[in-house]
Amino acid sequence: MAIFDNTNYDFIKWRWHALAFSTLIVLAGIGFAATKGVPLGIDFSGGTIVVVKFEQSVSVDQVRTALAAGMSGENVIQSYGEAANNEILIRVPQLVAEEGAALEQNARAIVDSITKANLGTFEVRSQEIVGPVIGADLQRKGIYATLASILGITIYIGLRFRFAFAIGAIAATLHDVLVTLAFLFYFNYDLSLNVVAAILAITGYSVNDTIVIFDRVRENLKHKRRDSLDTVINLSVNQTLSRTIITAGTTFLAVLSLFLFGGEVLEGFAFTMLVGILSGTYSTIFIAAAIATVLGAKQAKGRPTGARKTS
Secondary structure, three states, X not given: OOOOOOOOOOOHHHHHHHHHHHHHHHHHHHHHXXXXXXXXXXXXXXXXXXXXXXXXXXXXXXXXXXXXXXXOOOOEEEEXXXXXXXXXXXXXXXXXXXXXXXXXXXXXXXXXXXXXXXXXXXXXXXXXXXXXXXXXXXXXXXHHHXXXXXXXXXXXXXXXXXXXXHHHHHHHHHHHHHHXXXXXXXXXXXXXXXXXHHHHHHHHHHHHHHHHHHHHHXXXXXXXXXXXXXXXXXXXXXXXXXXXXXXXXXXXXXXHHHHHHOOHHHHHHHHHHHHHHHHHHHHHHHHHXXXXXXXXXXXXXXXXXXXXXXX
8 A cells, every 4th residue: 555645745845944953953963062072982982891780679879889989980880771680780981091901900890899888799790891992993993984984875876866966965864974973962872883883874774765766856857857856856755755754664663673672782773773764764855855956956057048957
């Protein structure tokens, strides 16, 4: 059964509202990062993460007090998993450039501090240690991977479509990355390797969705040469709307189940994907199309009278 069949919504009418709304979100995210800093996960910043499980109920404040008495620095203590499991996640930043066996000192200090506080019987369920050198290297490679992905997409779209379409698709991709990062900052999710993997997936998802619409625009331009670019793009968005909504909806539901039932380890990845799917669908319909119409109109004005239009 076709959904949103034969629609005739005027999406182009709202292009300036959409651009203003997206600009506001991106600027707010940049302002947040500028004032509070970018929250880097242990993968990039280096440090120690220990998950302990107590046999009895122990509050986060009790663990925080125990660590404050035996360890310095800004430690992060939070509940982990289901409340009934009595698991606490403890993250301690790596304050000095240590290597080798010295990297395990923080983990031992965490266990010693909890033991001295007499909080009851507990066991260490997991332990993750990343040195500062490895963290810096992962951070650099994560940035390179993201930039290389966007560059490859830019080259591909530039070769496949006219200039206005290429810029619109690239802008929509950058929009999705920046909006996703903004929401990660708002909801206090750290940047980790899982999050970077999700961002790379989002870039591919966004571009694929945009290309579907622009392919339809290119086809319609061949048969509707007398219509304005705004009319053709709006028609193409409506013609592919059913495909866009169904694809985004099914993907969103799959990732939502991962977010709800995938556990703490996959929560950041799933949240990033959820925001990216919504942003990618929104940018495909509004941002990419809006920029294509604006730039296309400028190109048309600059074209000599009688010049032939090409797709």
